[in-house]
Amino acid sequence: MTTTTAPTEKKSSDPVLPLSSAQGIAWDLGDLYQGLADPKIEEDLAQAKQRAERFEQTYRGLLQAPEGPAPEPLQQALTELEALSEQMDKPLIFAMLMHSAQTNDPSRGALLAKTREARTAINQHLIFFDLAWVALPDAVAQPLIEHPLLARFRHYLEQKRLWKPHYLSEPEEKILEEKQVTGRAAFVRLFDETTALMTCPFEGKNGVEKLTIQQTLAKLYDPDAAVRQAASNALTASLKEQSRLLTFLFNTVILDHQVDVRLRRFANPMEPRHLANEISAATVHALMTSIEAYHGTVQRYYRMKAKLMGLPVLHDHDRYAPVFADLPRCPWDEAAALVRESYRQFSPQAGQIIDQFFERRWIDADPRPGKRGGAFSSSAVPSAHPYILMNYTDKLRDVMTLAHELGHGLHQYLSRDVGYLQCDTPLTTAETASVFGEMLTFERLLDRYPEPRIRLGLLCGKIEDSFATAFRQVVMTRFEEAAHQARQEKGELATEQLNDLWIQANLPMHGQAVTLTPNYAWWWLYVGHFIHVPFYCYAYSFGELLVLALVQKYKQEGTAFVEQYLDLLRRGGSESPPQLLRRLGVDINDPGFWKLGLRLLDDMVTQAEQLAAQI
Ligand SMILES: [Zn+2]
Secondary structure, three states: OOOOOOOEEOOOOOOOOOOOOOOOOOOOHHHOOOOOOOHHHHHHHHHHHHHHHHHHHHHHHHHHOOOOOOHHHHHHHHHHHHHHHHHHHHHHHHHHHHHHHOOOOHHHHHHHHHHHHHHHHHHOOOHHHHHHHHHOOHHHHHHHHHOHHHHHHHHHHHHHHHOHHHOOOHHHHHHHHHHHOOOHHHHHHHHHHHHHHOEEEEEEOOEEEEEEHHHHHHHHHOOOHHHHHHHHHHHHHHHHHOHHHHHHHHHHHHHHHHHHHHHOOOOOOOHHHHHHHOOOHHHHHHHHHHHHOOHHHHHHHHHHHHHHHOOOOOEHHHOOOOOOOOOOOOOHHHHHHHHHHHHHHHOHHHHHHHHHHHHOOOEEOOOOOOOOOOOEEEOOOOOOOOEEEOOOOOOHHHHHHHHHHHHHHHHHHHHHHHOOOOOOOOHHHHOHHHHHHHHHHHHHHHHHOOOHHHHHHHHHHHHHHHHHHHHHHHHHHHHHHHHHHHHHHHOOOOHHHHHHHHHHHHHHHHOOOOEOOHHHHHHHHHOHHHHHOOOOOHHHHHHHHHHHHHHHHHHHHOHHHHHHHHHHHHOOOOOOHHHHHHOOOOOOOOOOHHHHHHHHHHHHHHHHHHHHHHO
């Protein structure tokens, strides 16, 4: 991949409160550049441009020769491509990080626009490479793929050729790439800035407060039902107000995707995502239908929760209410110590890597106004190291988010050695280390609190998170499938039509156990994944169930598993997910495989029911 490394994202809604013990915990991006005005930014862009021009002059003829390139010059070309891609992307990655930490600062927005434009211009000289490689006949390409000199780039070379049927001609690819900046990328940015700056009229005890979406979503975790209801009203009011724009953005992104699907001759809207995820449609189908077969587990849990909380009806906005209002809070320093310890206990080497994130300030945890919501870990570039952004609000679930993003960070850090072209995993395995890290920290949290009430509270939190990751993401994928299909059949869709599709997609999971209110119909409008990466969501379900199965293996195999697991992380994206997982003795093409994780979740619900019966 010569494209920019997008920051890996956490589920769509992570809360932000104005006050946090993480105030002042900000990252130091100095390992990339020394601020917005660093002359090195321009230098890197200028140098990358020169290198790209030289690269095109040197290698275009070589790759386009009918007999194909010899292994030696191809190896030199790939080595140079890797180095110059990193130099080309570094300014943009820096700008993205700067912008996400302060989206309302116009000078950061300007740097983002400038570096994106510059990168696009440079990349124009590189587009020929993949196209020429893909255009080579199999008889020429296959011996090169298998050549020992090219072993380091084997997966890159192999994977590119899978896209062969979907490439356009070089001039067409160049136009698409260039128009992207004012097309899709502009709409994505408009969505991000709009949702970051939206204010929700929250009616609390002190009158109406203007809250951000993140602050409003945080109120859904409030123990007071009236506060949750007010939050639901506030969010819905602001979504209604912006619904024309947000619906238009969604329609536009869907249409853009449909155009891509048609021009690139994909069979259906999900196919490009499966190909990028390096996974078959059959595996995704098995995953989604296995999950849907366990909707009964979700409903059992919500019925238990309603009873535990004494609620006659559990509304959608009650799903994240704490079962107990008095769960302890966790200040930043304690969270940091706990998460570091959980990684160290798993593996001293992993622990040392995690320590650096804190000691060398690679984490931005302070929830500031104007900062992007949610959380992510950006791999940045292999010559530097990953950076983590989150909004820490002292809740126990924020501890899990910290553990989650550090899992990504560990994975990204360890995979730097396979190089920039192959370090990134597809989305399917991108969540492996993050969800695994959450499980490690979760078990430590449980150890820390022996009281049954707190344990039940923690268990409920974990179950709800797992539901959000495994089940809710399948619901979101079903919604996207329906929306893309409806857009194709009926043309531009009205907000109300999409609201209906959203409710239809949500009904099977919630059944009679949760009452979906009219407000909830509007809540697809703020989900960033639908805009950022169509059909992103099922990768979360994949990751969650995969990890639950890996956790079982770790418990059975102990230290023997640890080395194999770290080895898997080190390999990054240099092998396909099925290949990588086979190294751990896992066959993801076996439909029965998904049941391992689902059964574990069902057991957790049973455990919660038993604890609830004791209280
Ligand atoms: Zn993640």
